[in-house]
Amino acid sequence: xxxxxxxxxxxxxxxxxxxxxxxxxxxxxxxxxxxxxxxxxxxxxxxxxxxxxxxxxxxxxxxxxxxxxxxxxxxxxxxxxxxxxxxxxxxxxxxxxxxxxxxxxxxxxxxxxxxxxxxxxxxxxxxxxxxxxxxxxxxxxxxxxxxxxxxxxxxxxxxx
Numbered sequence: 057x058x059x060x061x062x063x064x065x066x067x068x069x070x071x072x073x074x075x076x077x078x079x080x081x082x083x084x085x086x087x088x089x090x091x092x093x094x095x096x097x098x099x100x101x102x103x104x105x106x107x108x109x110x111x112x113x114x115x116x117x118x119x120x121x122x123x124x125x126x127x128x129x130x131x132x133x134x135x136x137x138x139x140x141x142x143x144x145x146x147x148x149x150x151x152x153x154x155x156x157x158x159x160x161x162x163x164x165x166x167x168x169x170x171x172x173x174x175x176x177x178x179x180x181x182x183x184x185x186x187x188x189x190x191x192x193x194x195x196x197x198x199x200x201x202x203x204x205x206x207x208x209x210x211x212x213x214x215x216x
Contacts, residue, residue: 088187088190088191091190093157093158093161093163093179093183094161094163095186096154096158096182096183096186096187096190097158097161097163097179097182097183097186098182098186099182099185099186099189099190100181100182100183100184100185100186100187100189101131101182101186103185103186103189103197104131104136104181104182104185105127105131107201108127108130108131109123109127111205112126112127132169132170132178133167133170133171133174133175133177133178134170134171134174134178136174136177136178136181136182137173137174137175137177137178137181139181139204140155140177140178140180140181140184141177142203142204143181143200143203143204146203147184151184154180154183154184154187155180155181155183155184156180157180157183158176158179158180158181158182158183158184159176159177159179159180160176161176161179161183163175163176163179184200185197185200188200
């Protein structure tokens with residue numbers, strides 16, 4: 057997971073002041089607590105998508121069709137809702153409050169193929185990841201992503 061931390065540090069380094077660590081930059085640049093839930097979910101969606109795609113490549117999948125199929129399976133609303141349910145018991149009170157806010161947010165139309173409850177829980181999941189990312193809580197984000205990483209490689213990677 058160290059590769060994630062380095063990637064995120066570099067990503068945020070553009071907003072740093074001299075002598076300021078990358079982890080401090082986002083909270084100075086953004087009042088994260090004041091951002092709308094939809095914005096946190098938007099960022100969390102990108103964080104999780106990037107995590108899943110990088111994880112698949114690191115496991116040896118290299119055919120575009122396999123990468124796409126497996127990424128879609130992992131990031132769809134039902135899968136994210138399941139991941140959130142696996143994680144709930146391990147969340148802090150602050151994180152549970154974020155999840156509650158994300159779950160109760162009025163986020164618009166539910167995508168085809170998703171149930172309303174799954175979509176609300178997947179939004180809550182994305183809100184949590186977006187918040188941790190923007191707050192620069194790297195250790196906690198890494199811990200959660202490690203817990204949620206699928207074990208094993210469900211697809212035969214085949215030759216690249």
